[in-house]
Amino acid sequence: MSPHNNYVVITSSGFEPQVAAFNLAQPGLGTVNSGILVWENNSSELVEIAVDPHPHHNSNRAITDGDFSLILEPGQSKAITITRAGTYTYHNEGNLLQTGTIIVE
Numbered sequence: 001m002s003p004h005n006n007y008v009v010i011t012s013s014g015f016e017p018q019v020a021a022f023n024l025a026q027p028g029l030g031t032v033n034s035g036i037l038v039w040e041n042n043s044s045e046l047v048e049i050a051v052d053p054h055p056h057h058n059s060n061r062a063i064t065d066g067d068f069s070l071i072l073e074p075g076q077s078k079a080i081t082i083t084r085a086g087t088y089t090y091h092n093e094g095n096l097l098q099t100g101t102i103i104v105e
Contacts, residue, residue: 008100010041010049010072010092015100023105024085037063037102038079041072048072048093063088063102 009016024035041047050069051059057068064070065080072078082104092098 006036007038007040008102010039010043010047010098012043012045014092014095014098018099019101019103021103021105024082035082035104036079037082038077039070039072040077041074044074045094046071046073049090050093052089052091052099054091054093054096060084060086060088062086062104063090069093 006020006022008020020037022035022037039049048069048071049064051057051061051064053059061067062082062084063080065078070078070080082102085104088102088104090100090102
């Protein structure tokens with residue numbers, strides 16, 4: 001898989017892009033992959049993507065498939081359908097300096 005606006009790739013230096021924006025799927029418009037967020041772990045370590053704020057992780061969990069966090073093994077990817085517009089912030093539970101934002105319009 002290769003990065004584009006619906007992908008967030010995790011590397012050893014953090015999330016790329018740090019801010020990702022895309023549109024929700026709109027029936028009848030034929031927009032391919034809109035509303036689908038793909039997380040891809042290209043680092044050599046297990047990554048736990050957690051919704052903000054730390055340590056409560058109690059904001060909207062749409063970007064982590066309804067859970068407090070999403071765990072990805074090295075080389076693993078996961079596609080998640082986002083059904084609500086909003087701004088979602090997150091962090092790497094294993095490295096709190098690695099943060100990012102997903103904007104869905």
